[in-house]
Amino acid sequence: MLSLEDIEVSRDGRTVLMFDRLALDAGSFTVILGHNGSGKSTLMNLIARQFPPDRGRIELDGQPLSRYRQRAFARKVAFLPQHLPDVAGLNVRELVRLGRFPWRGLLAPWQAEDEQAIDRALAQTDIADYAEHLADSLSGGERQRAWIAMLLAQQAPLLLLDEPTSALDLAHQYQLMTLLQTLNRETGRAIVAILHDVNLAARFADRIVALKRGRLFFDGTPEQLLSADRLSALYDVGIHLIDQPGQARRIAVVS
Template identity: 45%
Template sequence: MATVAAHNVSVGYQKQRILDQLSVDLPEGQISVLVGSNGCGKSTLLKTLARLMSPWSGQVLLDGTAIHELPTQTVARRLALLPQHPVAPEGITVRQLVSLGRHPHQSWFEQWREEDERCVEEALAHTGLSELSERGVDTLSGGQRQRAWIALTVAQNTPLLLLDEPTSFLDLTHQMEVLELLQTLNRDQGKTVVMVLHDLNLAARYADHIVAIKEGRVHAQGTPAEIFTAERIHEVFGLSCRIITDPYFNTPLCIPFGAGFPA
């Protein structure tokens, strides 16, 4: 079992409240995508779910237990997190980086059990990095580097994976590459994936469950087809658009309007 949920969570920075009594249950074994306009609190929600921020009130439940009451190492065995723009230590190789993902399963005495080795090799294989494993992380392309980071979280071998904008700063090919990888991890290993994405059309294609956030609350949630309607998009993003059906994959496709491209 691996579920994460927020119950009446309020949290913010200094005195500014970002999330306001927000409750959400992320479905187990599915890909959930948090969407919303900049500053709506979706990244804050992800950080709070990953116990990087402590709620002012309410709580985050990991498998039904309050996450802030669990030892952080126990949490790290169930929930892996990839923050936005992680920075690798200078000169570290892909294999060394991915091996760091084993930390929550290790102790001072046990630092390289057979299981550690197996998980690292599998993580490298799943992410297509076996060939590149001795390369320095700083010599990789943007897409390869992001795969290396995902490999680290895969080596962590957790049923839950939280990612904060894993595709930002990547070109479309590499965005697809990362999302395909996450979908494979979800389908093949049954991982529950929760991520923040900005591209609605990619979200519509890869998400099983969409959570639309507005002003620190869950505005709507459901399947992409339920959430991506012209009215909802306008409510959540303040954007006029038309939703058509992708003629190839039958997922919703958002056509935004603007001054130069009126409705």
């Protein structure tokens, strides 16, 4: 579905991301892990077409990203950036409604399916009670969920989320990850999310891609990643795995 080959990105004469090949399959739930400055957001921004690589090729469904018109690309890819833009004057429903513009544009008549998609997205993210509130007046977590609702309303087959749980409390982190996993399982939407929590990633992801100093360090299943030696090498800190009550999978803790 999405392939990257011979990628290199430099900033101020310094290489910040470099790898030979990475392919993200349709229908997969992939989490990107790594220390701060490892290149996670750079990789996400490349996939989201925020800027091109200095070297290399990125293709979506066999076509270079640069060949897609903006609306055509938005029908295939929905992107939640790490830093959310201001949306002064828009209430939550109006914000979520923006997710439908790749399908309707500014002048085409709105259909009942558009409103249904908006209502469903508001309900799925537990933000329906705030539909008439100004989006910029919400708390950080509520605002984060409103933006995620916009992505769901967009109904693109690939969702890109840069640290979607960063502003959420513990309950809403698990609620969101459960929702994303359910969408992935039931609709086949591919999801790529950047997280910082190894245990959250291991619990919900099918595949984990880990970066270290701008290079691919690991690409595999959560079970393969959950090695004390591997995690310690990834984060340059001692990490142990311990049993957790009622769960077969162990959890990682700093030693």
